[in-house]
Amino acid sequence: MPFGSRNKFARRHCRRACEESAGRTSSGCRRRLRFEGEVPLAEAGCGRRLRICRIAGGRQQCARMAALGIFPGQEVELVCAADQARCLVRLNGSTVSLGDGAAENIVVTAA
Amino acid sequence: MQPIVLALAGNPNAGKTTLFNALTGARQHVGNYPGVTVERKEGEYRGNGFSAVIVDLPGTYSLTAYSEEEVVARDFLALEKPAAVINIVDAANLERNLYLTCQLLELKLPIVVALNMMDVARDRGMTIDVDKLATLLGVPVVPIIARSGQGLDRLMQTVKKVVEQPAAASDPDKIRISYGDDIDRILLDMTSRIREQGLLADKYPPRWVALKVIENDETLLGEIEERAPELAAELKSEADRVNDHLVKTYDTYSEAVIADHRYGFIKGILKRGVITHRYDENRLYTSDRIDKVLTNRFAGPVIMLGVLYTIYYVTFSLSALPVSWVESFFNGLSGLLNSSLPDGALKSLLISGIINGVGGVLGFIPLIMLMFFCIAIIEDSGYLARVSFMMDRIFRIFGLHGSSVMAYIVSGGIAGGCAVPGVMATRTLRSPKERMATLLTVPFMNCGAKLPILALLIGAFFADHRSLYMFGFTLLSWVIALVAAKILRLTVLRGAPTPFVMELPPYRFPTFKGLAIHTWERTWQYIKKAGTVILAISILLWAMMTYPGLPPDQAARFDRERNRIVEQYRGEKKELQLKMLESRREAAALRASAAGRLGVALEKVTWLCGFKWRTNIALIGGFAAKEVVVSTLGTAYSMGQVDTGDPVSLSRRLARDPDWNPLVALSTLLFMVFYAPCFVTVVCIARESGSWKWAFFSIAYSTTIAFLLALMVYQGGRLLGF
Structure with missing residues (x-):
């Protein structure tokens, strides 16, 4: 079952982030921001700080990712190597690699 | 005390x-x-x-x-x-x-x-x-x-x-971490009930048990169910209730909320002046910059193949000379024993059984050491973890997981591992089906024990393209393993894939001490195995190849022949004739021995792949341990030559033998690489999969694949006129 945007933690962070990014876009920073609102991690741009809004996938898988520090509300940075579907993210000082399925399931917004 | x-x-x-x-x-x-x-x-x-x-x-x-x-x-x-x-x-x-x-x-x-x-x-x-x-x-x-x-x-x-x-x-x-109102309340309630009933009191504190129940820890839930089924049901329903509530109101599972609070607690500690950053906290470290190149979508795979090929190139070109030194040392040793010992069973045991058996395996030490050294470098530097990450995409296609890569590599994905630790390494896989598929396919990799036979036959028949053939066989073993995994995942092990999430260690400069320890540790295991298991099996197989010896009527015929030569010929010609007769006699004796009879019996099937009875003996021995293939071939082809006084290396002996040609070598190699895993690996598969059924399945299906491959190549090659 997917985590919807109603998640308190995610919402707390995401809404603000989305509003900010939208505002900046209109004030002429279009080149820096390649997306607005929420997108899957796999489609977010490189080298930027992102905030996790929600994670889809099975309960155990989500729990495992949570233990590694990947849960709604957490800020991550996309190192962006490999291709779009597979990502390297930095969080809490470590680098975590995410395969196809994992990176598609994580929905992020600009932080 | x-x-x-x-x-x-x-x-x-x-x-x-x-x-x-x-x-x-x-x-x-x-x-x-x-x-x-x-x-x-x-x-x-x-x-x-x-x-x-x-x-x-x-x-x-x-x-x-x-x-x-x-x-x-x-x-x-x-x-x-x-x-x-x-x-x-x-x-x-x-x-x-x-x-x-x-x-x-x-x-x-x-x-x-x-x-x-x-x-x-x-x-x-x-x-x-x-x-x-x-x-x-x-x-x-x-x-x-x-x-x-x-x-x-x-x-x-x-x-x-x-x-x-x-x-x-x-x-x-x-320390008492708060997990938010919803969880804290139920945690308090559950803790007191667990304490009252003394549930698992001998193992864990009550609050911890309650927390794991809320975290939906299935292992612990199973344990509670065994001890107190009623309480388990109550706790479970309460945990489900709070989880449903969290999903409904916040759309998140309890585990994520708990993790969030734990990380929040840690951040709270760190923010109170525990940690201060001199630079920007979020700058990219060198490791990440390297990763941008090494795991790049296009450059990454190219670099990876380049690195792997370099390992082969370095290993084979640098080890050629030392391998020939060790080989000539053992040749010298058997020459010395040949001239100093009287003919008989002892001499045959020492030369044919022990030196040609164990020596054949030990001869590859320089090569194995170099290979281990190269693997140690890429492992200690942290590159291997990136290889897993990059390979995940390919592995997913075949129904495996990025974490399977480590098991493959440990087993000999970069030739020179061992399937036993490889089978153990599958424990890092979370999904049981992906784990079984990995478990059943890792023995296809080119482990250190298969290296000698690869090196021997490639050296004897394809000497001009050593590293290319070696590299090719490695790639082939990957292809076969992956295809087999896909078939398994589509049939007996059907199930959904699990996403790949792994922490990448930062790149580190390997220390010389670390590299030396790795290389030596793995090499020592190889030597130890040669000195114990391989030695024992070599002696056993020598005995099987020596006894019961010629049947009386055949022995009598050889004796009559000998007498005739002694009477008819004189001088040099007599010597030559006697030597040829002796060699024929030894060959006949080998054929009549226990192992020989088995090998000959198997020829009824194996002729389809081009294997002669001596190869069959070696392949049977290889089930005990793959190194034995080389040592047995060494013994089988040295018997009947004890008297020549001219020790020749096994590879040259095979290259000259009429039973062998490049096509037979190729089909033998294919069979040897893919047939049943060695005995120790089979035991490990049984242990790790929890049933002998899978172990026997592993033997049967891999031998079938190996036979079909060898059959196709040999018969195809024959049709094409090779």
């Missing part, structure tokens, strides 16, 4: 094994790859006025039973109640590492935090207030650098204090 038991716990790659080696003087394998310690290891520590048994637990991120390693670590901590737990923490990556510390604290174990890699943290511009961290966590914290041994004495003095006075030295009760 019971010895003091200490446990070493920490995240993967935090430096546990390095610390373990430094404390116990052991030479355990340390890798820059998450999940090197799959089983727990024990060692003895002496110093600072006390001695203790130190247990190195597998690296884990949490104590919830998500995988085998976590279960191993947790069971040890809960059941064996160590006198103290040394929690090794990577100072450069505090936030994530303290996540485990929090859980250890909640288990109410006496803890000493060993703050490792202080040097790396310093280089990254971080300053850590150790005393403040200790005060806030309520447990002693000792800064160390495990790689250079700094701070170990102080660490062990602190541990000693904790062991002697657990109450005074640390205060685990100080």
Whole structure:
């Protein structure tokens, strides 16, 4: 079952982030921001700080990712190597690699 | 007196094994790859006025039973109640590492935090207030650098204090993490009920049990169900209720909320002046910059293939000379024995059984050492973890997981591993179906034991393109393994794939000491195996190839022939005729021996693939251990030549033999690489899969694949006129 945007933690962070990014876009920073609102991690741009809004996938898988520090509300940075579907993210000082399925399931917004 | 038991716990790659080696003087394998310690290891520590048994637990991120390693670590901590737990923490990556510390604290174990890699943290511009961290966590914290041994004495003095006075030295009760109103309320209620009933009181604190129930820890839930089915149902329904509530109101599972609060608690501690950054906290480290290139979508795979091919090139070109030295040493030795010993069973045993058997295996030591050295470099530097990450995409297509890559590589994906640790390495896989598929396909890799036979036959028949053929066989074993995995995943092991999530260790410069330890450790295992198992099997097979000997009527015929030659010929011609007769007699004796009869009987089937009876004997021996293929061929082809007084290397002997040609060599190699895994591996598969059914399945299906491949190549080659 997917985590919807109603998640308190995610919402707390995401809404603000989305509003900010939208505002900046209109004030002429279009080149820096390649997306607005929420997108899957796999489609977010490189080298930027992102905030996790929600994670889809099975309960155990989500729990495992949570233990590694990947849960709604957490800020991550996309190192962006490999291709779009597979990502390297930095969080809490470590680098975590995410395969196809994992990176598609994580929905992020600009932080 | 019971010895003091200490446990070493920490995240993967935090430096546990390095610390373990430094404390116990052991030479355990340390890798820059998450999940090197799959089983727990024990060692003895002496110093600072006390001695203790130190247990190195597998690296884990949490104590919830998500995988085998976590279960191993947790069971040890809960059941064996160590006198103290040394929690090794990577100072450069505090936030994530303290996540485990929090859980250890909640288990109410006496803890000493060993703050490792202080040097790396310093280089990254971080300053850590150790005393403040200790005060806030309520447990002693000792800064160390495990790689250079700094701070170990102080660490062990602190541990000693904790062991002697657990109450005074640390205060685990100080920590009580709040998990938010919803969870805290139910946690309180469940804790009191668990305490009342004394559920699992011998193993865990009640609050911890309640927390794991809320975290939906299936292993623990199963345990509770066994002991108190009624309570289990109640607790479960309560946990489900709060989870449903969280999903409904916040759209998130309890586990994520709990993790969020734990990380929140850690961040709270760190923000109170424990850690200060000199540089921008979020700048990219060198590791990430390297990763941008090495895991690049286009450049990454090209570089990876380049690295792997370089390993082959280096190994084969540099080892050619030393291999020939060792070979000539053994040739000299058998020549010496040949001229100094009287003819008979003893001489035959020493030369044909032992020197040609074991010597054939030992001859490849220089090659094996170089290969291990190269693997050690890419493993210790951290590149291997990137290989897993890049290969995940390909592995997914075949129904496997990125973590299967490590099992493949350990088994000989870069030729020169061993399927036994490879089978063990599958424990890092979470999905049982992906794990079984990996387990059943890792034996296809080119393990160190298959290398000699590959090197021998490639050297004898395809000498001009050694590294190319070697590389080709490695790629082929991957292809066959992956295709087999896909077929298994589509038939007997159907199921959904699990996403790949793995921490990538930072790139590190391998230390020479580390490389030397790795190389030597693996080489020594190879030598030890040659000196024990291979020696025993060589002798057994020699006996099988020697006895019962010629039947009386045939022996009589050879005797008559001999008498005729003695009467008819004179001088040199007589000598030559006698030698030829002797050689024919030995060959006939080998054919008449127990092994020979078996080999001849099998020829009825194996002629389809071009195998003659001597090869059949070798392949049967190979089931005991693959090295035996070379040693048995050595014995089989040296018998009947004891008297020539002209020791020739096995590869030249095969190249000259009329039974052999490049096509036969190719089909033999194919069969040898893919047929039944060796006996030890089969036992391991049975143990790891929990049933002999899978072990027998493994033997049957791999032998079938091998036979079909060899058949296709041999018959196809014949049709094409080779």
